Amino acid sequence: MAPVRLKALHPLAGAVTGVSAGAIVAILMPGALGPALGLIAAGAGLATSLWALERRNLGQRELLLAGLGEVKVRLATNAIRIDALSQRVEQMPMRDVDAAPARAAINELTAEVGLLGDLIHQVATTLADHDDKLAKLPAAPVQAPAPARSTAPEVRLDPEAARREHAEKLAAERAAAARAAQEEAEAERAGIISAALREGRIEVHLQPIVSLPQRRTRGYEAVVGLRIDENTLLLPHEFLEIVEERGFGPTLDALVLTRALAIARHLASRDGDIFVTCNFSSATWGASRALAALTRILDKYREHSSRLVIEMPQAVFRALDPTSLGLLGAMSASGVRFALDQVADLRFDPQALFDRGVRFIKVRAALLQAHAEGRVASDIAAGDLAAMLARASITLVAETVEDNPMAADMIELGIAMGQGNAFSPPRPVKPEVFAEPAPESAAAARTEPAPPPPPRPSAEVLGYPQPAAAPAEDAPRRPERLPFRAVLRRASA
Known part of the structure; x- marks a missing residue:
């Protein structure tokens, strides 16, 4: 048991x-x-x-x-x-x-x-x-009921609160x-963009600006892209904010201006008054030193600046200080023309714009359509806007024209020029356009004939009889007279 x-x-x-x-x-x-x-x-x-x-x-x-x-x-x-x-x-x-x-x-x-x-x-x-x-209960004296006060903190477990x-x-x-x-x-992306900009991996694509209704090319807009690698090309809206935050706006603008002037030099060799437009960052427009540096670049290429048009946002133009306006005047004196873009309203003073060097106003086609339909307040009718600007020698350009019906609406409004995918998307520029031209001395050396060889020493100096004078090359040679038998002998040979 x-x-x-x-x-x-x-x-x-x-x-x-x-x-x-x-x-x-x-x-x-x-x-x-x-x-x-x-x-x-x-x-x-x-x-x-x-x-x-x-x-x-x-x-x-x-x-x-x-x-x-x-x-x-x-x-x-x-x-x-x-x-x-x-x-x-x-x-x-x-x-x-x-x-x-x-x-x-x-x-x-x-x-x-x-x-x-x-x-x-x-x-x-x-x-x-x-x-x-429990240990303190037996030792505690029996007293009248009273609110118990515990020396130790009471711990309550609330699973839902926890x-x-x-x-x-x-x-x-x-x-x-x-x-x-x-x-x-974002820091990694900013570092990649900054490195690409420091190495100068800037690519320029050109989008035509055509005349309406003929659709003949009157100019090009330089659209800037940043090449990251063989398969990645960033558009301006993808890297401009980072570039401006890092303070590389003036550097980018200098690179863009140099390439735009190279394109203008290439266009100078073609017939017609074809121009090229480029944009500057907002940081450049707000800094007089950056504008002064770009003005010095324009002075070096003064012979090609007449084909260059610099685009400026409407809000930036209205907020320019006197120093920046003076620099704009210096650029205009060198032959540069300006264009207003990113237009928010259609209230213009054509004569004041012309005096500041503005020769083009680029307005979105959608805004012009809204103005024609009465959805945008303006002091002038939509059909008279282009004519009013033309009287002040300012051309109205309709941009972001995406299809042919929109292009037809722009023609009905009397718009002189148009830009957008309806005419052509931006296309890359050939590398030879940016190649430096050959120096004038080398070109002259290729065109001028080689100098004649130095004359040989005469016979009088050497102690020999003087040779017979050679017949002049310019003098016509007389035909050699041969007897008739010699002619027959050659023919029967």
Whole structure:
């Protein structure tokens, strides 16, 4: 028979045994002694049950605390492993943009582990406070009911609040990681654009400006592109903002102006008054020193500046200071013409614009259509706008004409010139256009005949008789007279 273990018995077994023994004693023993001994046995059984129950609760609490300690150890081990995983991700050869999702996941796991550790710590603290309260209960004096004040802070576990706090923390960490990844990507992109600009990888495409309705090419607009690699060409709206933020606007404008003047030099060799237009950045228009530097470039190429037209936004033109207006006057004196673009309203003073050197006004075709339909307020009818500007020797150009119906509307409004994909998209410029012309001295050397060789020393100097004079090359040679027999002999030979 296997031995009975007392620890395996239920805590109420003592009470049952004591009550049963007390009842038996009270029945078997006569007199008053039997019931007294029975009560004593029952009380002893109840005391034994309470002691066993307390010991069992203490054992379970110790097991719970040991389990919590083991869980905390495992959480610390997992935190160490997650830290090692984060270091491995940092050492892996991949870009920051690709590593951002892995970092966000690792941060989320770290936050989860930290939250579990905090919850376990709160449970352990609650159990410890409960034990302290139970230990102090027997020693506390019995007093009238009063609001209990606990020295230890009361810890309340609210799973919903903890979940919301954890979700907000994760959202904040993810947003911070996304912002960091975006800032790193923007910094990398800005570095690539700055490097391409420093290396001068500027490409110029030309879009024709045609006369209406003949659609003959009257000029070209130089559209600037930045070559990143063999397969990537950035358009102006993709890199101008970064260029201006980095302070490379004047550098870009100098490169564009130099290429536009090279195109103007090439156009000078063709028939017709064909011009080329170019744009400057807003940073250049707001800096007098940058405009002065561009003016010096124009002075070096003064012979080609008459075919150059510089475009200027309408808002920038209205906000120019007196110094910038003086520099515009110097450019106009060298033969440069100006064009207003990015027009927001159609209120013009033609004579004042002409005095400032403006010879073209470029307006979006959609704005002209809206003006003709009465959706844009103006002091002049849409059909009279081009004629009013023409009387002041200013040509109205409709830009961004995308299709033939829009081109027909521009013709009905009397627009003299048009530009857009309806006529031709921007096309790259041939490399030979930017090639420097051959120096004039070398060209003259190729065209002029070679000098005659030096005369040989005469016979008088050498002591020999004078040779017979050679017949002059310019004198006509007389035909040699041959006898008739000699002619027959040659014919029969």
